[in-house]
Amino acid sequence: MTAVVNVYLKQGVLDPQGKAAHHALDSLGFEGVKDVRIGKQIVLELDTDDKAKAKDEVTQMCETLLANTVIEDYDIEIRA
Amino acid sequence: MKVAVLRFPGTNCEFDTEYAFKKLGHDTAIVWHEDEQLPNDIDLVVVPGGFSYGDYLRSGSIARFSPVMKAVSSYANDGGKVLGICNGFQILTEAGLLPGALKRNNNLHFISKHQTLRVESTDNAFLNQCTKGEILNIPIAHADGNYYIDDEGLSELEANNQVLLRYCDSEGNNTVVNGSVTSIAGVCNKEKNVFGLMPHPERAIEDILGSIDGIKMLKGFEA
Numbered sequence: 001m002t003a004v005v006n007v008y009l010k011q012g013v014l015d016p017q018g019k020a021a022h023h024a025l026d027s028l029g030f031e032g033v034k035d036v037r038i039g040k041q042i043v044l045e046l047d048t049d050d051k052a053k054a055k056d057e058v059t060q061m062c063e064t065l066l067a068n069t070v071i072e073d074y075d076i077e078i079r080a
Numbered sequence: 081m082k083v084a085v086l087r088f089p090g091t092n093c094e095f096d097t098e099y100a101f102k103k104l105g106h107d108t109a110i111v112w113h114e115d116e117q118l119p120n121d122i123d124l125v126v127v128p129g130g131f132s133y134g135d136y137l138r139s140g141s142i143a144r145f146s147p148v149m150k151a152v153s154s155y156a157n158d159g160g161k162v163l164g165i166c167n168g169f170q171i172l173t174e175a176g177l178l179p180g181a182l183k184r185n186n187n188l189h190f191i192s193k194h195q196t197l198r199v200e201s202t203d204n205a206f207l208n209q210c211t212k213g214e215i216l217n218i219p220i221a222h223a224d225g226n227y228y229i230d231d232e233g234l235s236e237l238e239a240n241n242q243v244l245l246r247y248c249d250s251e252g253n254n255t256v257v258n259g260s261v262t263s264i265a266g267v268c269n270k271e272k273n274v275f276g277l278m279p280h281p282e283r284a285i286e287d288i289l290g291s292i293d294g295i296k297m298l299k300g301f302e303a
Binding site: 009013014016017019020065066068070071 | 137138141145173174180181183184185186187188226228229259
């Protein structure tokens, strides 16, 4: 089973990398981009077939290590 | 005074830190990250600068789970004094020993230069040799020094005099260096025994280094 974790800076926390990319897109003439946020994706291969258990475990991993919840939000997608 | 200086894979300021405290006449011991105990009878733990674990995932995020950090947490929780410099500051926020977090600099650059700082509070074991409002000249060298704390957290810091230093210009006015909330350069915990700052006082201890302002900062712990 595969878990895909996306980690982003929280809304309201300025994302300097997103801002720089947004500025670059503007300069290149891509109009209509309202916001750019850059995060990271962490892909975990898990040794379980239990979707609920996998979600619980990955949530623990995010809270403990994978995200810093002072500044970051995360979402988890479990793929069979 | 006996000072324990931690060393993780990727730490690179442990010898500068040791040199600075030795110059001030103190005993020092470099402590490896796998050690589960701190040396006996220490008066201060310094978490020095560098790039522990290559700054992988987030600066300081891996180091905080090393065996020695468990010992540092219990030492701090028992009231022991801990100072985190640069990467050490990042490690202490990741460990939850200091409030807030350090993000990528707002200009995305690694910033390495001498920087003026304004002393914000002196009623603590670190900056007691300084005067409030005093301007210090201390080098900074970091990519992730952009201090973030939410509004509620900031009010608490202010109310408890936990903001230690702010980036300022030569006149003492707040200046934007890396995007830190209200130009914060260093903070302490509520109990005022854990201190963290991005600037490097250990690099400002001899005239040939361009400043000796770091001496009075490090000497604070002698009192």
